[in-house]
Amino acid sequence: MKRALANRALVSRAPRFVVKIGSSSLTNPNGTLNRDRLDSLSETLANAYDRNQRFALVSSGAVAAGVGHLGIASRPSDMSGLQAAAMVGQPHLMKEYAERFARRSIGIGQVLLTADDVIRRSHYRNARLALEKLFQLGIIPIVNENDAVATSELRLGDNDRLAALIAHLINADFLLLLTDVDGLYSGPPSEPGSRPIRFVGDMSELQNYSITGRGSAFGTGGMSTKVTAARMATAFGIPTIVTSADNLGAALEGEAVGTWFAATGNKSNARALWIAHAAQTSGQVRLDSGAVAALESGGNSLLAVGITDVVGTFDPGDPIDIIGPGGDLVAKGLAGWDSESLREAAGRSGVGRAAVHVDDMVLLRH
Numbered sequence: 037m038k039r040a041l042a043n044r045a046l047v048s049r050a051p052r053f054v055v056k057i058g059s060s061s062l063t064n065p066n067g068t069l070n071r072d073r074l075d076s077l078s079e080t081l082a083n084a085y086d087r088n089q090r091f092a093l094v095s096s097g098a099v100a101a102g103v104g105h106l107g108i109a110s111r112p113s114d115m116s117g118l119q120a121a122a123m124v125g126q127p128h129l130m131k132e133y134a135e136r137f138a139r140r141s142i143g144i145g146q147v148l149l150t151a152d153d154v155i156r157r158s159h160y161r162n163a164r165l166a167l168e169k170l171f172q173l174g175i176i177p178i179v180n181e182n183d184a185v186a187t188s189e190l191r192l193g194d195n196d197r198l199a200a201l202i203a204h205l206i207n208a209d210f211l212l213l214l215t216d217v218d219g220l221y222s223g224p225p226s227e228p229g230s231r232p233i234r235f236v237g238d239m240s241e242l243q244n245y246s247i248t249g250r251g252s253a254f255g256t257g258g259m260s261t262k263v264t265a266a267r268m269a270t271a272f273g274i275p276t277i278v279t280s281a282d283n284l285g286a287a288l289e290g291e292a293v294g295t296w297f298a299a300t301g302n303k304s305n306a307r308a309l310w311i312a313h314a315a316q317t318s319g320q321v322r323l324d325s326g327a328v329a330a331l332e333s334g335g336n337s338l339l340a341v342g343i344t345d346v347v348g349t350f351d352p353g354d355p356i357d358i359i360g361p362g363g364d365l366v367a368k369g370l371a372g373w374d375s376e377s378l379r380e381a382a383g384r385s386g387v388g389r390a391a392v393h394v395d396d397m398v399l400l401r402h
């Protein structure tokens with residue numbers, strides 16, 4: 037794996053990056069798409085393109101574009117309303133980008149993905165090859181979550197974590213998350229006393245801050261999904277910058293705007309990081325202490341015999357929490373069984389395949 041960018045000065049020369057712009061920056065106060073923002077964003081990114089930098093743009097804004105075109109009073113709050121608005125809005129959003137980049141003779145391609153597409157090995161190879169082809173052709177991939185088909189378990193909702201997964205997929209030199217605040221603060225920026233955090237060298241520093249999932253009027257996930265995205269990307273060896281959309285030009289010049297999360301790891305297993313950080317779990321299994329010891333000694337799958345209780349409803353492949361006898365979260369994993377069958381098998385030995393296979397599990401206390 038290539039060496040991580042050590043500092044900001046290198047950003048302006050980095051050959052490849054991912055930039056994500058959130059709903060908060062692309063939406064007018066009445067819920068419609070902010071076209072002035074699209075102008076400045078496209079202009080600044082086209083300048084980077086002309087300096088020979090290549091990037092994938094992860095753009096929200098489909099719902100906002102849909103609100104305008106449907107002529108509805110405000111952004112829907114229910115899932116099917118959001119999906120419908122996104123389905124109407126996505127082609128308009130792409131048209132807006134296509135026109136702006138065409139003025140600079142730059143082509144764009146639409147990439148709609150679910151988290152599953154970037155995690156499942158067979159899918160992610162395809163996604164990677166397709167994106168590489170676009171880069172070879174000099175086309176800018178514009179990525180959004182495929183809101184029409186994303187189910188609640190696989191739906192990210194926010195685009196921050198999708199951007200981190202894309203950064204891994206295309207081997208980006210850095211990830212830039214643009215939002216409506218100029219960076220991470222020690223607490224919600226509206227609260228008096230919150231101060232800007234300029235540098236995060238180690239994710240454990242975040243324990244001292246109050247980072248909420250409550251976002252702006254139109255955003256999803258608040259700062260907490262951005263921090264999760266930074267956690268994932270930096271573990272992949274990709275430094276992450278969080279700043280405001282107004283600061284895009286300065287950030288790409290390598291100026292010290294926003295918050296810089298230094299690369300901490302060199303991991304290549306996107307699936308494991310997805311299980312640990314991004315997947316919303318559908319249920320829980322509770323274990324006896326022997327099973328916890330077996331998992332934590334390493335290399336062992338979870339067997340039904342060590343399970344004392346099964347909570348919730350899930351299908352094989354769904355993410356679940358793996359809880360110790362004291363109620364502590366020991367691991368996360370993808371279920372090998374559906375919840376009903378597992379409930380019947382719990383506590384019994386010799387009942388076939390693993391309840392959670394070791395390759396589908398991430399220990400969280402190590």
Ligand SMILES: Nc1ncnc2c1ncn2[C@@H]1O[C@H](COP(=O)(O)OP(=O)(O)O)[C@@H](O)[C@H]1O
Pocket residue numbers: 057058059060061194214215216217219220221222223224225226245246247248249250251252253254255256257258259260
């Ligand atoms: N510690 C914090 N530092 C900065 N912003 C925070 C913090 N905690 C919560 N936030 C909120 O996160 C919001 C940005 O997230 P969100 O609305 O989801 O934006 P986007 O649509 O750009 O993804 C900010 O408007 C801010 O109010």
Ligand SMILES: N[C@@H](CCC(=O)OP(=O)(O)O)C(=O)O
Pocket residue numbers: 057058059060095096097098099100122180181183193194195196254255256257258
């Ligand atoms: N896929 C949705 C965006 C979801 C969303 O709001 O995400 P974010 O901008 O990260 O808060 C859309 O295009 O409107």
